[in-house]
Amino acid sequence: MTMSSGDIHMKIVHGDGGYILQDIPHFSDYIPSLPTYPNPLRSNPAYSVVKQYFVDVDDTVPQKVVVHKDGPRGVHFRRAGPRQKVYFKSDDVHACIVTCGGLCPGLNTVIREIVCSLSYMYGVNKVLGIDGGYRGFYSKNTITLTPKVVNDIHKRGGTILGTSRGGHDTAKIVDSIQDRGINQVIIIGGDGTQRGASVIYEEIRRRGLKVAIAGIPKTIDNDIPVIDRSFGFDTAVEEAQRAINAAHVEAESAENGIGVVKLMGRYSGFIAMYATLASRDVDCCLIPESPFYLEGKGGLLEFIEKRLKENGHMVLVIAEGAGQDLLTESTQHMNQKDASGNKLLQDVGLWISHRIKDHFGRKNNMVINLKYIDPTYMIRAIPSIASDNVYCTLLAQSAVHGTMAGYTGFTVGLVNGRQTYIPFNRITERQNQVVITDRMWARLLSSTNQPSFMNPRDAKVAKKTEPSTQLLDGNTPKYEPKSENHTDNHIATKS
Ligand SMILES: Nc1ncnc2c1ncn2[C@@H]1O[C@H](COP(=O)(O)OP(=O)(O)O)[C@@H](O)[C@H]1O
Numbered sequence: 001m002t003m004s005s006g007d008i009h010m011k012i013v014h015g016d017g018g019y020i021l022q023d024i025p026h027f028s029d030y031i032p033s034l035p036t037y038p039n040p041l042r043s044n045p046a047y048s049v050v051k052q053y054f055v056d057v058d059d060t061v062p063q064k065v066v067v068h069k070d071g072p073r074g075v076h077f078r079r080a081g082p083r084q085k086v087y088f089k090s091d092d093v094h095a096c097i098v099t100c101g102g103l104c105p106g107l108n109t110v111i112r113e114i115v116c117s118l119s120y121m122y123g124v125n126k127v128l129g130i131d132g133g134y135r136g137f138y139s140k141n142t143i144t145l146t147p148k149v150v151n152d153i154h155k156r157g158g159t160i161l162g163t164s165r166g167g168h169d170t171a172k173i174v175d176s177i178q179d180r181g182i183n184q185v186i187i188i189g190g191d192g193t194q195r196g197a198s199v200i201y202e203e204i205r206r207r208g209l210k211v212a213i214a215g216i217p218k219t220i221d222n223d224i225p226v227i228d229r230s231f232g233f234d235t236a237v238e239e240a241q242r243a244i245n246a247a248h249v250e251a252e253s254a255e256n257g258i259g260v261v262k263l264m265g266r267y268s269g270f271i272a273m274y275a276t277l278a279s280r281d282v283d284c285c286l287i288p289e290s291p292f293y294l295e296g297k298g299g300l301l302e303f304i305e306k307r308l309k310e311n312g313h314m315v316l317v318i319a320e321g322a323g324q325d326l327l328t329e330s331t332q333h334m335n336q337k338d339a340s341g342n343k344l345l346q347d348v349g350l351w352i353s354h355r356i357k358d359h360f361g362r363k364n365n366m367v368i369n370l371k372y373i374d375p376t377y378m379i380r381a382i383p384s385i386a387s388d389n390v391y392c393t394l395l396a397q398s399a400v401h402g403t404m405a406g407y408t409g410f411t412v413g414l415v416n417g418r419q420t421y422i423p424f425n426r427i428t429e430r431q432n433q434v435v436i437t438d439r440m441w442a443r444l445l446s447s448t449n450q451p452s453f454m455n456p457r458d459a460k461v462a463k464k465t466e467p468s469t470q471l472l473d474g475n476t477p478k479y480e481p482k483s484e485n486h487t488d489n490h491i492a493t494k495s
Pocket residue numbers: 100101102133134135164165166167168189190191192193194195196197199218339340342
């Protein structure tokens with residue numbers, strides 16, 4: 001193995017057969033001669049009987065599990081889990097938890113399990129909650145968190161800590177961490193939050209502090225790359241079914257009934273795609289990644305008319321970020337941003353409903369009945385379903401094992417079904433999006449039987465610009481052992 005390159009965010013290790021480890025930072029990278037201690041889990045009756053409970057220092061997880069027989073072993077991440085030695089005495093740990101950005105089902109479960117893991121596994125009793133997102137570090141009192149306080153919070157939606165957008169002031173946040181004597185910071189949030197966590201880590205390191213910074217990715221839109229899926233996503237898809245069912249019932253019960261459902265997804269249409277695939281009642285699904293047009297031959301309005309004539313009703317699911325190019329053409333309020341700097345989107349569901357009504361209003365021979373449902377905040381605010389609860393538990397435990405082991409500057413994440421530690425820069429460098437030239441979108445098109453709304457020229461452009469599925473027949477580059485070049489062809493939609 002050779003350590004060939006790296007910076008303060010990611011240490012790259014090359015091994016045989018084209019093996020690459022994208023490793024995370026550790027205290028020992030910038031603080032010499034730190035003492036270590038035996039992991040208290042050794043004497044924990046629940047875990048001490050588990051064979052090989054501690055993760056081997058050389059265990060790593062491949063980013064891609066499907067590889068060509070002649071292909072390189074590719075990128076790997078450090079496997080998450082408890083280590084033999086820890087870098088903190090239990091009594092010395094002073095941890096804090098913060099939640100930032102929009103709500104997502106499962107936030108309270110993650111908070112609960114961080115507190116319980118620190119307490120029950122590592123004997124840590126000092127855990128603080130930061131009130132109301134990043135700005136809470138310097139503008140609000142903290143909340144004391146104990147297993148008793150968090151006991152039943154997983155049954156509630158939202159976050160007991162509160163959350164916010166904006167307010168990220170790195171110097172003030174790090175001053176507050178330093179002043180309070182906090183030495184483990186677990187930050188739960190989406191792409192913006194993880195960018196914020198990354199700069200906090202940089203500043204902590206610049207000041208030479210023994211403070212571990214760990215992120216837990218939260219994104220209901222599933223727009224964070226590398227990880228299999230984000231917590232709360234399955235809950236959102238499940239809850240979206242209720243809105244789609246309602247739209248279907250309404251549409252079926254009226255003459256020329258049209259049910260329109262807007263689902264979350266600013267830049268990524270995963271919720272809309274999976275909710276559509278799961279429901280089977282949807283006639284057409286529109287997502288930000290797939291352009292569409294309304295008027296004329298092959299357009300959306302023609303398709304709606306066709307479906308109404310065939311079936312007497314139809315259901316349209318639209319992700320909030322779909323068709324924004326069409327909206328901005330017809331409205332003034334462009335370029336407004338929220339406190340975090342995210343572009344504010346206009347209500348595409350309302351817009352498309354008006355456009356459909358206008359279109360059929362001009363046709364004397366076709367009266368339609370359109371009902372528009374926007375379940376966004378109802379979906380976001382519910383508690384997580386059982387599978388997400390288990391997932392949240394594992395993420396929380398992985399984060400705690402990592403910080404106790406002296407790792408820092410990392411995000412935990414599920415990669416190919418395994419818990420891993422991922423360098424911040426890998427998850428903030430780009431967005432996870434539906435690849436419309438991949439199989440999953442093709443499955444959706446064949447299930448709804450909707451047109452792709454793409455002319456062949458657009459399709460060609462999409463094929464060129466989207467990351468392609470690596471293992472299409474005859475498409476895999478041969479592994480050349482000497483080359484250190486690595487291109488990340490991450491497949492957003494795994495087939
Ligand atoms: N590039 C950035 N650098 C530092 N902080 C950021 C950055 N982008 C967003 N943040 C902060 O992260 C928090 C959450 O960001 P936001 O985009 O609202 O939600 P999410 O994390 O869910 O994407 C906010 O407090 C915001 O100020």
